[in-house]
Amino acid sequence: MSTSLARLAERFTALLGPDGVITDPVRLRTYECDGLTNHRATPGVVVLPESAEQVAAVVRACAAEGVPYVARGSGTGLSGGALPRTDGVLIVTARMRRVLEIDIPNQRAVVEPGVINLDVTRAVRADGYYFAPDPSSQQICSVGGNVAENSGGAHCLKYGFTAHHVLACEIVTPDGEITELTADGPGYDLLGVFVGAEGTLGITTKITVRLTRVPETVQTLLAAFDSIESGGTAVSAIIGAGVVPAAIEMMDALSIEAAEAAVSCGYPPGAGAVLIVELDGPDAEVAHQFAEVERLCRQAGAFEIRIAADDAARALIWRGRKSAFAAVGRISPAYLVQDGVIPRTALPRVLGRIDALSAESGVRVANVFHAGDGNLHPLVLFDDAEPGAAERAEEVSGAILDLCIEHGGSITGEHGVGVDKSRYMPRMFTDTDLDTMQMVRCGFDPAGLCNPGKVFPTPRLCGEVPGVRKGVHPLVEQGKADLF
């Protein structure tokens, strides 16, 4: 451990007590990665603060020593956004798990960052409300993590992302000050850029979330098609008819096969694709639109349609979809989960190209996607025991991202850039675009200590750094930049 880290560990123990600081190498290893396990780094020190004041004190101490730090919620992120620094401090919010306030008349709740996403909903369900962002990790992921990643989920087609459901955040700035960002106060919408900045602009310590009224009715159907193409036709027809479903999800034959093997979801045999369509809202609206969706699915060639009669039947329909990622483990020793976005109208073309890529390379690709918003999650299968297979899978996975960019889409719809995709950012954005985004970062974190190395492939030097700094600029020290 470096001397500055050792000094910090001592300081943290004084601030947080001995059980709030981890320096034991074996225990530190627990935190070496987030949900993306192929990037690993054992943090220098882990701290477990219990309050905003403690977070602020930790950040101030790091700033004074010029030591980088990374915040981590539940560690479920899929882009390495919470990958620690071996030369830095990992600030874990697991002890900040209080729901501080529930205000049903104003349809909001105030929670600490470590609160689990689904626990917000559990706390307000009896009042007829829920927290809308529903990433598939919602049983374990934290609201603070949702804020950092601007998490979505299957239902964001209709309800939007975390950014649309956060009204205010108390944050600790990289200066170690506690301040509040709000969506509707006077001045710049700093909250809007903070949400989704992947923890590079500060650490949130208190979040005011919007609560959404539980819809009167939810209706779910599963439609089976011969091919992805006819499933895609149904999606276009539904959207074209002016229906905004709560969710439209599609799975191809390979992912259905995997889900069958894993959870016996009992999807119609012989399906080349299944479509799950969920509508919610007032009874009279849903009844009318649901009939329309059913008709459009049949018109597009659905050979079987199942309608969930109750919550249990709905859960059964969703079971295959929700298990899809893990289920692929049943049909392949290893796999990569990709997250790319294309304009919905490009779906048939891009899926055709993915097929061709798969055929050319001999690498199998299972497709699971949020069809309503063009968010693809291709699962690239490989055998990690076979030499060179992982590299080939990486190549195919990267080529899929290129397809997304080529068709006017995005390299990530919900998993974030993190460390995993920063190298792809220049394919989607110009140097000026990236430089401009980093002006915000320079405003918040001129020293570049707050979750450095994420999102941007090359850090921007911020010029004059206000306040007293010790030693060399960390970016210069790492050989990543020169000071002129």
Place this chain on the structure above:
Amino acid sequence: MTAPIDSLAKVCGDVRAAGPEDGVLGAVPRLVAAPATVAEAAEVMRAAAELGLAVVPRGMETRLDWGLPPERCDLLVDTARLDRIVEHEAGDLVVKAEAGVRLGDLAAALAEHGQRLALDSPLPGATVGGTVATGSAGPLRLLYGSPRDLVIGLTIVRADGRIARSGGKVVKNVAGYDLGRLFAGSWGTLGLIVEATFRLHPMPAAAAYVSTVVPDPAAAHEAVQSVLHSPVAPSAVECAATPDGIAVGALLEGVPDGVTARSGQVNDLFGGGARVEQEPPAWWGGYPDGTTLIEITAPPTALAHADWLTGSATWSAAGRGLLGLPGDLTPERAAETLEGLRAALAPHKGGAVVRYAPEPVRDALDVWGPVPALSLMRRVKDQFDPERRLSPGRFVGGI
């Protein structure tokens, strides 16, 4: 030495000396440039940077007299010729438009495809750029949010003349910082907005406005709460002071049968006897009369104690109020009214800003009120506009 007008004329086809009619709250620029393309806009901004000119953008002037006057205004960049709808892929429910496109024209083009941008700005003559720069929204804010929520991609020209984009043309996208949200409501102080890409929504097949009149804010609060916590899923819920009391109305949109059924439910929630109309009531969604406009933000329950909701005033259940002050109110009285309002809103964590006011009134008041995180805002501004040439002084804390 080349005169600034000649330098600008080299890069932009429409440059002229400014006249008094080009003034921004009394600050009369020297020059007006109206670039016709994004590239031309970038050249204009680059030339302005070289010449050290302070730049204020102008759309259709619907809100140019809002906020504070610029401390300096050398060059007015008029977006009127940036008037193309760049791309509208109906199947993707996305449109990209240049900054000078008027919302009304955009709405007409989208309506042909049964789609809309869910921003019912009270001023349909306003432009895309101006609407984003001022963060303006109407009653539909309740369900669809404001420009921050609907912009999915933004092209700006920086103070140094470089073109920068963020976001893209897909709704679901978390690649990089979302500068669309940062620029929404930034009042021309961070850069020149030249293009915006919006997510769209299908035009509902049917709509109904269900309204009633109640005696006071407490009763209005009760009516609004009953709708908000019911499953009728309104697109907007509005209140307005009228001579007969406080009008409360809900907008329901959807399929015809659904709208009929839900209108009945809202009528019941309002205690019966409500008016159900296809067109908005006269008081719906406009700016209140008056020479001074105060905008209030507060959580929904602040309505219960909204003693200010009288005279010329409205309240939106999304948590926004608007109060118009009459022209004959003295600056001192206007300042007292504003301070009284802020004191009354403080327990609700609400605030009030002055959108526009006659100069003597403006000078007598604190237009923005307390601004949390102001130092961070200043630091962001310093990064984007280190020479302080973009609408200087127009925004909070002298930004």
